[in-house]
Amino acid sequence: xxxxxxxxxxxxxxxxxxEKPIDFFINRRRQLKSAEKNMTSMFPxxxxxxxxxxxxxxISKLIAETGYPHTIGEKLILPAMKxxxxxxxxxxxxxxxxxxxxxxxxxxxxIVDMAINIEDTIVGHLKSxxxxxxxxxxxxxxxxxxxxxxxxxxxxxxTSHEELLFCKSLPTRTTAEELFNLINRYIIxxxxxxxxxxxxxxxxxxxxxxxxxxxFPRVKAVTPECVWVHCSIHREALAVKKMPLSLTETMxxxxxxxxxxxxxxxxxxIFSALCKEMGSDHEHLLLHCEEEVSVFLEQNPPTSKDAIFxxxxxxxxxxxxxxxxxICDVFDFLNNLNLAIQGExxxxxxxxxxxxxxxxxxxxxxxxxxxxxxEAFTMLTAFQKENNISxxxxxxxxxxxxxxxxxxxxxxxxxxxxxSNKEWIRNxxxxxxxxxxxxxNVESLIELSCDTALKDIYxxxxxxxxxxxxxxxxxxxxxxxxKFLMPFVTTYKCEAGFSTFVFLKxxxxxxxxxxPDLRIKLTSFPSNLEFLVKNKTASYxxxxxxx
Numbered sequence: 001x002x003x004x005x006x007x008x009x010x011x012x013x014x015x016x017x018x019e020k021p022i023d024f025f026i027n028r029r030r031q032l033k034s035a036e037k038n039m040t041s042m043f044p045x046x047x048x049x050x051x052x053x054x055x056x057x058x059i060s061k062l063i064a065e066t067g068y069p070h071t072i073g074e075k076l077i078l079p080a081m082k083x084x085x086x087x088x089x090x091x092x093x094x095x096x097x098x099x100x101x102x103x104x105x106x107x108x109x110x111i112v113d114m115a116i117n118i119e120d121t122i123v124g125h126l127k128s129x130x131x132x133x134x135x136x137x138x139x140x141x142x143x144x145x146x147x148x149x150x151x152x153x154x155x156x157x158x159t160s161h162e163e164l165l166f167c168k169s170l171p172t173r174t175t176a177e178e179l180f181n182l183i184n185r186y187i188i189x190x191x192x193x194x195x196x197x198x199x200x201x202x203x204x205x206x207x208x209x210x211x212x213x214x215x216f217p218r219v220k221a222v223t224p225e226c227v228w229v230h231c232s233i234h235r236e237a238l239a240v241k242k243m244p245l246s247l248t249e250t251m252x253x254x255x256x257x258x259x260x261x262x263x264x265x266x267x268x269x270i271f272s273a274l275c276k277e278m279g280s281d282h283e284h285l286l287l288h289c290e291e292e293v294s295v296f297l298e299q300n301p302p303t304s305k306d307a308i309f310x311x312x313x314x315x316x317x318x319x320x321x322x323x324x325x326x327i328c329d330v331f332d333f334l335n336n337l338n339l340a341i342q343g344e345x346x347x348x349x350x351x352x353x354x355x356x357x358x359x360x361x362x363x364x365x366x367x368x369x370x371x372x373x374x375e376a377f378t379m380l381t382a383f384q385k386e387n388n389i390s391x392x393x394x395x396x397x398x399x400x401x402x403x404x405x406x407x408x409x410x411x412x413x414x415x416x417x418x419x420s421n422k423e424w425i426r427n428x429x430x431x432x433x434x435x436x437x438x439x440x441n442v443e444s445l446i447e448l449s450c451d452t453a454l455k456d457i458y459x460x461x462x463x464x465x466x467x468x469x470x471x472x473x474x475x476x477x478x479x480x481x482x483k484f485l486m487p488f489v490t491t492y493k494c495e496a497g498f499s500t501f502v503f504l505k506x507x508x509x510x511x512x513x514x515x516p517d518l519r520i521k522l523t524s525f526p527s528n529l530e531f532l533v534k535n536k537t538a539s540y541x542x543x544x545x546x547x
Contacts, residue, residue: 061526135149141505
């Protein structure tokens with residue numbers, strides 16, 4: 001084990017070693033190396049003991065994957081196994097269950113061992129891959145510690161993988177310099193080549209995207225081919241943020257209505273009881289609650305001290321309710337667009353296709369509104385039918401049209417069209433090769449476009465995996481396509497990772513060193529448990545020497 005890896009291994013198990021210099025770990029490695037040879041031969045694990053250790057690892061892995069506290073092993077799992085074995089197993093088997101190690105500290109050690117094994121595998125893949133890209137995001141946990149999460153996409157054979165690279169805490173500031181130093185230190189200590197990095201995806205915060213002092217310019221300085229990608233999910237959020245003043249005020253008033261009911265336990269209980277009395281399908285404040293809310297406000301009128309007192313009569317205003325219904329419809333449409341550009345193996349072409357379809361729909365709806373056609377807005381049309389509204393007021397019609405046109409323009413601004421010279425990457429089998437390219441090996445692309453075997457692969461596999469499978473036979477065009485597709489287009493993995501992070505590190509586990517559990521829970525491939533068990537004798541002796 002290298003000194004840097006030994007240092008990381010000991011830091012995870014013993015936080016007090018974080019301040020030790022590297023020479024301390026070099027000397028420690030020498031001690032372990034000389035002692036492990038003797039211990040392995042003197043105290044080999046028996047087959048029965050190996051099975052017990054393997055079972056301990058597998059259960060610890062299950063605990064990490066489910067996200068439960070490490071103490072559940074000795075408090076629930078082991079007692080449950082003893083009860084089961086005492087009822088349905090022989091006494092000999094019951095004694096073996098008693099030998100199973102599932103204490104809090106043992107489970108933690110097992111999880112750390114598996115996490116380090118997985119990390120070593122990912123680092124090994126990055127050393128042997130051709131290209132990789134990074135996705136980074138920063139957030140604060142329940143203990144007010146800033147954490148930087150980094151995912152990596154890389155090629156392995158003819159497939160691409162997206163894995164958690166690390167999740168590290170930032171001791172002080174969250175400036176671009178601190179972020180880069182943390183990433184750079186990890187890359188260098190693990191012997192990964194910066195020049196392989198083809199992309200960096202992040203949100204649009206100044207620390208990430210600043211032209212001169214942001215994270216990307218610092219990464220660009222060490223790997224010139226790297227490109228920065230502003231997260232498509234964040235761009236969509238920025239594009240839909242602007243609304244006409246009248247719609248903004250309506251939405252704010254809706255929020256105040258909701259807060260009036262939900263922020264007070266008494267009001268919330270009274271509202272739930274009212275829904276039961278009215279025979280509603282729901283008992284909480286959800287969509288389609290205007291009737292229940294109206295009755296509630298009549299029976300529990302807000303006073304002058306409440307935030308909604310000034311517009312308490314809005315619930316009876318038909319024009320106001322029309323705007324609320326429209327807001328619900330349009331935000332449902334935007335939520336669906338947001339979900340469509342999330343997920344794994346999302347390419348820039350898929351994002352562009354979804355956004356282009358959305359802008360065309362917005363344009364169509366805007367033109368239909370001129371003729372009084374509101375069929376695209378289901379909640380709005382349902383409200384019109386229920387209240388016999390046959391003619392929409394001109395001011396509301398103009399307001400909706402203005403909003404739709406603004407959405408269309410903003411989406412086009414934040415999602416400019418892809419360069420037409422890159423269309424051959426999307427589909428190399430249906431383009432005009434003679435007139436499209438100038439800087440490509442056109443002959444090689446012609447051969448590829450006529451390869452019928454590759455057409456089947458193109459239909460069955462993700463786009464980047466298709467081009468990875470073409471690399472050996474058509475290296476020139478494949479390399480250009482892979483470099484273009486390798487960068488992440490969203491920070492979806494980081495966002496989902498932080499959701500898991502919050503579940504693992506909560507107010508009851510605020511001192512948890514979360515990275516090992518997080519790595520096991522988010523990694524797509526398992527650790528090598530057989531390797532860990534075979535080397536367990538040396539690991540036991542390492543713990544004796546360390547302590």
